[in-house]
Amino acid sequence: xxxxxxxxxxxxxxxxxxxxxxxxxxxxxxxxxxxxxxxxxxxxxxxxxxxxxxxxxxxxxxxxxxxxxxxxxx
Numbered sequence: 001x002x003x004x005x006x007x008x009x010x011x012x013x014x015x016x017x018x019x020x021x022x023x024x025x026x027x028x029x030x031x032x033x034x035x036x037x038x039x040x041x042x043x044x045x046x047x048x049x050x051x052x053x054x055x056x057x058x059x060x061x062x063x064x065x066x067x068x069x070x071x072x073x074x
Contacts, residue, residue, distance in 0.1 A: 001043065003033040018057035019050070026065065030054035 007013025010022040019034055021027040030051040032043050039046070 001032045001035045001038050004029045005036050006034055019054035020057070028054050028058060 004014040004021070006015045006017050006019070008016070013022070015021050015029050015034060019028045019030055021029060032047040032050075034050050035043065035046070
């Protein structure tokens with residue numbers, strides 16, 4: 001937990017919401033390492049909710065990434 005916390009920029013965090021790694025827009029983190037701090041309760045549901053949110057961000061941005069990739073290959 002807490003290894004890739006979300007934040008505003010690479011100065012204070014590894015990832016931006018939703019789990020996108022700063023400087024690598026194709027790379028996402030989707031597990032408990034996104035937590036800002038260690039929790040005292042079972043983090044299962046929160047980790048699954050974060051993973052679902054990251055997956056939603058991937059789905060939303062997939063068309064843009066595919067279009068940019070296709071344009072780069074031409």
